Amino acid sequence: MSPEDLGIPGPVAVIGSGLIGTSVALSLSRLGVDVLLADTDPSSIDTAVSAGAGRPLAESDTPAVVVVAVPPRHTGRVLAEASGRWPEATLTDVASVKQTVLDEAVALGADPRRLVGGHPMAGREVSGAAAAVANLMDDRLWVVTPLPESEVEHVRRVHRLISACGAVPVEMDMTEHDAAVALVSHTPQVLASALAGQLLESSPDSVRIAGQGLRDMTRIAASNVDLWSDILAANAVPVADVIDQLVASLGRVSDALRATSNGSSVAVDGVADLLDAGVQGQRMIPGKHGAAPSAYREVLVQVADRPGELGRLFTAAAEVDINLEDVRIEHVLGRPSGLVGLFVRPDAGDRLISALREREFDVRG
C-alpha cells in the first residue's frame, strides 16, 4: 500500500514516543508514511528514530493527522496545543479514558470539528519506545469516539489510520466507552488491588495454601501505580458507579452469610443467586476467537519439570494435527511438578488423549 492509498493527505505526527506512540509510528512507517516524531524526552525520539519509526518533527512540518500518545493527564493540553499549531490537521489520541480528556482538550481550545478520540486495546505490561514493535496493533480492537461536532472527513481519516496500523476500528460514544472500560478494565484493577492488599494483613501460612484462583484474581494488582492512579482519576465517576454496585452486591452476600450462620435458608438462596449470576455473566466473556469458553474441552496432563517436556507435549499435539485453543499451567507450590490443561475443540479431545497416552504422558482425563 502506498501512502496515497491510505487516504491520509500528508505526514502523520505522533506526539509521545512511548510504547503505543512508537508502535503506531512503526506500523505507519513500514507502509511508507512520512511519520514525524515528538517527545519531551529527546532520547525517546532517538530510540524511535533508530528503530525506523520516522524522523524528528521539525518547525516547518505540517502534519495532516496528529496522534497524541502521551499519558492521560497531559493528553487534553497536548491536543489543544496541536490544534492551535496546525489549524487544518485531524486530531486524535490514544488515552484509555475519553470524556474527561476530550472535554479538557476542547475547554483548552482544541477545534472539536477536527477532534476524534481513540483508544487502542493493546499494549499492557511493557512500556517505552524500546519495547515498541510494528505489529503491536495487529488485529487489536481500537475504539473510536467522535465528538458530536467531529466532521465526517476527520472521522474517516482516523478510521483509515487505525486500519493502516493493522487494528480494527469500533465506534462508540464517549460515555459508553468510559462506562465500558470502568466495568471491564478499571474496576477489575481496583478489585485485584483491594484483594491483594488484604493479603498484607494475613499470615504467610494463609498465602501458602493459596491456589490458582487467588493468583488469577490478583495478577493485575502488579501494575504501574502512577499510570493507574492517573487512569482511575480520569474516569473517576464511572468507576465509582461500578464499585458502588459491587459494594452493594457484596454487602448483600455478607448479610446473607451471617444470616445463614443463624440457620436462614432464604439467605442460602441469596448466596446461590449471586453464584448463579456469576456463572451466567462469565459465559458472556468471549473466549479465543470470540468463541464461548465452554466450547472447549480441557485435557489435564501431569508434566515433569525439566527442559523440553512442554515442547514434547505440544509437539505431540501437533503430530496428530490438533490445534490447542488455550493452555493453562497450574503449579504445585513448593514442589517441582506441574499440571497442564490443554483446551481443544470437543471433537478432538479423545484423539488428543489417545495420542498423549501412546507417548506415555500422564493424562488425567
Place this chain on the structure above:
Amino acid sequence: MSPEDLGIPGPVAVIGSGLIGTSVALSLSRLGVDVLLADTDPSSIDTAVSAGAGRPLAESDTPAVVVVAVPPRHTGRVLAEASGRWPEATLTDVASVKQTVLDEAVALGADPRRLVGGHPMAGREVSGAAAAVANLMDDRLWVVTPLPESEVEHVRRVHRLISACGAVPVEMDMTEHDAAVALVSHTPQVLASALAGQLLESSPDSVRIAGQGLRDMTRIAASNVDLWSDILAANAVPVADVIDQLVASLGRVSDALRATSNGSSVAVDGVADLLDAGVQGQRMIPGKHGAAPSAYREVLVQVADRPGELGRLFTAAAEVDINLEDVRIEHVLGRPSGLVGLFVRPDAGDRLISALREREFDVRG
C-alpha cells in the same frame, strides 16, 4: 513400602467415592493397603472398585482409619456415625471448612480424641469416581487440623496417611485454616461471581472490549453453584468478615474517586495507596516452586495460530536447555493470533530471546 511400614495398623475405610475419596483410595491401594469403600451410590463404588481403589466395605470390617470424603454438609454426621460404629478407629475428613464441620461431628457424638480434621489442597474442576487418579495428591499441601482433644497417636496416623498419598501435611488450627481459606479461596470466589454478575447488566459491546484482566478475574465464577453455596454457608462468618473488610476498602476508593472528580489531590493519594498495597500484597503470593513471581523475566512472543507453532516454540527453548517456569497465553478477541508470555529465570532471558529470533520467532522483548 509395605502396609506395615505406613504405621497404619489395619484397613483404611474411605466413605464417599467421589474424586477426592477415590483418588485417596487409589493411592493407598497402590501401596498394598487394604482399602474399604462405601458410598450412598452403589455405582460409584463399582467404578472405584473397577479402577482398583479397593473393595466394598463389609459389615464385618474393622478399619483402623476412616477417611470421610462426602460433601461438607454431610461430613459432620458421617464422622459421628463412623465414630459410633468403629470405637477404636482414627477419624479424619477432607472438607474444605473445618470449624463448623468438626463442631457438628462432635455435637452428634464423634469421639474428639480420635478425630483429626484434614483438607487436601487438590482436585478442582473435575469430579466423580471416574475422574480419580492415584497421583492426584502428589506434592499437594494437605492441611491437618487436630482438635484440642485429639490424641497424638491419631494425629500421627493422619500424617502418615497423607504422606502415603504423596501429599505434604501442614498443621494449622481450625480457626486459622478457616480464616485462611476465607481469604485465599472463598472470598475470591464471591468476588469473581459478583464481578461476572455485573456483566449481565452491561452491553455486549462492553464485554467485547474486555482484555485478559477481566478473563482472569472471572474465570473461577464458572464453578459449581451447589458445591460453593455449601462451602460458603459452612464458612459463613469468616467469609463475611473478609468481605466486610473488602467492602470497607472499596467504599473508601469509591469515595476517594468521587472526591478526585471534584479536584481533591488527597483523594488521588488514597487511590494510589490502595494500588500500592495491591502491588505489595501480590508479591506475597508464591510463584512456581515457592519462588517470588517477580523473580522471573517474561519474554513475549507472537505465535501464529496453527498446529505445531506452540510445540516449535517450546522445543526451541528446550534445544538451548532453558526451563520455562511459567507460560501465559493472551488471546486477541475475534482474530486468530496469540501472544505467548514465557517466564524464565532472569539470567536465561537474553539467551532465550536470541535463540527464538534465530529460529525466526516474532519476539516482542
